[in-house]
Amino acid sequence: MENNSKDFIIEQIRQRISDFKSEIKEQNFGKVVEVGDGIAKVSGLSEAMMSEMLEFKTNSGSVFGVVLNLEEDSVGAVLLGEGSAIKEGGEVVALKRILEVPVGDDIAGRVLNPLGAPLDGKENIKAEKFYPVEKIAPGVITRQSVDEPVQTGIKAIDAMIPVGRGQRELIIGDRQIGKTAIAIDTIINQKGQNMKCIYVAIGQKESKVAGIVAKLKEAGAMDYTTVVVAGASDPASLLYIAPYAGCAMAEYFLDKGEDVLIIYDDLSKHAVAYREISLLLKRPPGREAYPGDVFYLHSRLLERACKLNPDFGGGSITALPIIETQAGDVSAYIPTNVISITDGQIYLEPDLFYQGNRPAVNAGLSVSRVGSSAQIKAMKKVAGKMRLEAAQYRELAAFAQFGSDLDEETRKKLERGKRLMEILKQDQYEPMDVALQVSVFFSLINGLMDSVPVDKIREFEKGLVEYIKDNASDVLKNIKEVKVMDEKDEEKLTKVINNYKDTLDYLIK
Amino acid sequence: MKIKAKQYAQALFLETRDKKGDDLLKTLDKFFEVLKVDNNLSQLEKIVFYFNNLWNKEYSLVEAEITCSRFLENDLRSDVVSYLKKISQAENIEIKEKEDKKVIGGFVLKYGDKIIDASIKNKINSFKNSLLN
Numbered sequence: 001m002e003n004n005s006k007d008f009i010i011e012q013i014r015q016r017i018s019d020f021k022s023e024i025k026e027q028n029f030g031k032v033v034e035v036g037d038g039i040a041k042v043s044g045l046s047e048a049m050m051s052e053m054l055e056f057k058t059n060s061g062s063v064f065g066v067v068l069n070l071e072e073d074s075v076g077a078v079l080l081g082e083g084s085a086i087k088e089g090g091e092v093v094a095l096k097r098i099l100e101v102p103v104g105d106d107i108a109g110r111v112l113n114p115l116g117a118p119l120d121g122k123e124n125i126k127a128e129k130f131y132p133v134e135k136i137a138p139g140v141i142t143r144q145s146v147d148e149p150v151q152t153g154i155k156a157i158d159a160m161i162p163v164g165r166g167q168r169e170l171i172i173g174d175r176q177i178g179k180t181a182i183a184i185d186t187i188i189n190q191k192g193q194n195m196k197c198i199y200v201a202i203g204q205k206e207s208k209v210a211g212i213v214a215k216l217k218e219a220g221a222m223d224y225t226t227v228v229v230a231g232a233s234d235p236a237s238l239l240y241i242a243p244y245a246g247c248a249m250a251e252y253f254l255d256k257g258e259d260v261l262i263i264y265d266d267l268s269k270h271a272v273a274y275r276e277i278s279l280l281l282k283r284p285p286g287r288e289a290y291p292g293d294v295f296y297l298h299s300r301l302l303e304r305a306c307k308l309n310p311d312f313g314g315g316s317i318t319a320l321p322i323i324e325t326q327a328g329d330v331s332a333y334i335p336t337n338v339i340s341i342t343d344g345q346i347y348l349e350p351d352l353f354y355q356g357n358r359p360a361v362n363a364g365l366s367v368s369r370v371g372s373s374a375q376i377k378a379m380k381k382v383a384g385k386m387r388l389e390a391a392q393y394r395e396l397a398a399f400a401q402f403g404s405d406l407d408e409e410t411r412k413k414l415e416r417g418k419r420l421m422e423i424l425k426q427d428q429y430e431p432m433d434v435a436l437q438v439s440v441f442f443s444l445i446n447g448l449m450d451s452v453p454v455d456k457i458r459e460f461e462k463g464l465v466e467y468i469k470d471n472a473s474d475v476l477k478n479i480k481e482v483k484v485m486d487e488k489d490e491e492k493l494t495k496v497i498n499n500y501k502d503t504l505d506y507l508i509k
Numbered sequence: 510m511k512i513k514a515k516q517y518a519q520a521l522f523l524e525t526r527d528k529k530g531d532d533l534l535k536t537l538d539k540f541f542e543v544l545k546v547d548n549n550l551s552q553l554e555k556i557v558f559y560f561n562n563l564w565n566k567e568y569s570l571v572e573a574e575i576t577c578s579r580f581l582e583n584d585l586r587s588d589v590v591s592y593l594k595k596i597s598q599a600e601n602i603e604i605k606e607k608e609d610k611k612v613i614g615g616f617v618l619k620y621g622d623k624i625i626d627a628s629i630k631n632k633i634n635s636f637k638n639s640l641l642n
Contacts, residue, residue, distance in 0.1 A: 016639065016640060020639055022632045022636070024625060024626070024627045025625075026596075026623050026624070026625050027624050027625075028623060028624075029622055029623065030622055044622035046622050093624065
């Protein structure tokens with residue numbers, strides 16, 4: 001056996017030796033005029049293309065760069081690695097290749113840098129293909145409207161701000177408010193949902209990324225997830241290409257007709273990295289010192305999220321970009337840009353967060369422009385009423401602060417609303433299955449929770465979920481598979497919930 | 510108005526094109542005087558660079574450099590020059606030779622901003638890369 005495998009290896013090497021062809025090619029070369037801050041100006045290179053790879057030859061091996069500026073008699077490039085060995089007058093060769101990343105099925109479960117090199121200490125990616133980092137988004141003919149849901153497993157989002165496959169939904173909020181938590185919970189909830197996930201960390205602390213990877217591993221989510229990391233200590237050029245590289249990896253699965261979820265965490269740092277590069281390349285600064293094409297920077301990235309029609313494979317890329325605001329200022333440059341590009345936003349509010357409403361989703365300011373077409377029928381039925389109740393509660397709660405004498409109807413609505421707010425609270429790393437969500441919402445909007453004290457709601461919900469799992473599993477199965485809840489199911493569910501309530505002693509009589 | 514190095518080079522080239530001997534030296538003196546007045550002497554290096562480009566273009570001249578592990582014999586050199594004339598479509602070739610043991614064998618030929626690397630060193634490197642990947 002051992003001999004056999006040895007022979008096999010020798011045979012393979014022989015094959016490669018006989019296959020080896022050395023080609024002598026005429027190449028375009030230039031000389032370094034200026035280098036510093038991760039930027040190089042190169043003279044010569046009269047045939048260089050935009051975003052072509054350059055090889056800087058140094059005494060300690062080659063460093064690669066990408067062309068970003070084409071000037072009259074020089075070329076501006078960013079370095080994709082450590083540039084301290086590059087000297088003025090050093091030789092630069094144009095490689096006649098646009099920047100590409102290796103893609104393939106074995107990127108799942110890996111932690112990679114934006115160039116596809118492993119960061120997890122495992123072997124190199126076996127590249128099935130190379131995909132260009134920059135690519136024009138799919139056109140009108142190939143697309144289809146979004147009609148399938150992404151189950152985030154977060155009650156507040158799945159009910160009120162549904163996200164569909166192929167949608168771009170922005171997660172926006174201040175620092176330390178649970179933006180990443182929503183993204184990670186969503187990834188965890190994709191288990192068994194036929195979805196590949198790509199998490200792109202841009203300018204994050206390596207410790208935070210390590211924590212996320214550990215959490216994903218623990219939840220068994222790394223089997224279908226790729227993490228692309230351009231850390232805080234990486235050069236701005238890597239931060240700049242990271243989301244495009246992640247998207248190229250997603251496009252590999254898209255082309256195979258699969259559904260992909262990609263998270264860009266976060267695009268404010270991406271814009272900052274691009275600003276750094278642009279200013280160093282001496283492009284004129286505009287508002288907040290960002291260059292003129294920051295809008296295009298993000299629009300061309302997010303346009304690559306799509307839902308293709310069945311003639312073109314029927315795959316989808318769902319993008320969840322994250323934007324960090326400064327002190328809740330959503331009218332800054334980058335947040336307004338990305339809000340206008342995406343199909344809706346999930347707005348996280350500090351006040352809600354500190355009141356203990358976590359996830360701190362502000363249901364009033366958050367929208368999903370795709371709407372209920374990205375919900376299953378059963379969810380549509382309950383969520384419509386939920387949204388109405390929530391809106392009424394918000395209005396009344398503000399109004400009720402002034403008067404104490406309220407009529408019966410208003411009081412009831414307020415009580416229901418309080419319970420609703422309680423129901424939307426959810427712990428981190430505990431996404432909930434859609435069928436269970438429907439059953440919980442069902443019991444709320446039908447008044448079955450009105451007799452539960454507000455401070456006991458979460459306890460009640462926990463118990464109820466277990467009880468339904470044990471006693472009404474056929475209803476759950478129906479919701480999951482047929483995606484509707486008929487009258488028979490509703491009756492049965494009502495009965496089961498009432499049975500459960502009979503076992504409790506803290507109900508309001 | 511800021512005058513660019515390229516514009517100085519063009520002016521100088523046009524001014525000196527048909528001049529010889531003392532006339533040429535006088536023109537050069539005047540040119541430096543102009544640079545001094547304009548406070549642009551620091552641009553000199555760039556001006557020379559652009560001037561060379563203009564000169565080479567006008568007289569159809571290509572500067573080339575060939576690096577080998579040992580110096581070329583005469584008939585081989587004339588072969589290289591005629592080859593260069595063919596690929597660069599220039600009438601005059603100015604070739605420099607360099608000896609470098611590191612290329613092991615073959616040659617590295619540079620002309621204009623093109624490079625033809627036919628050295629054994631390059632072949633070994635690409636062979637190494639093809640075995641590693």
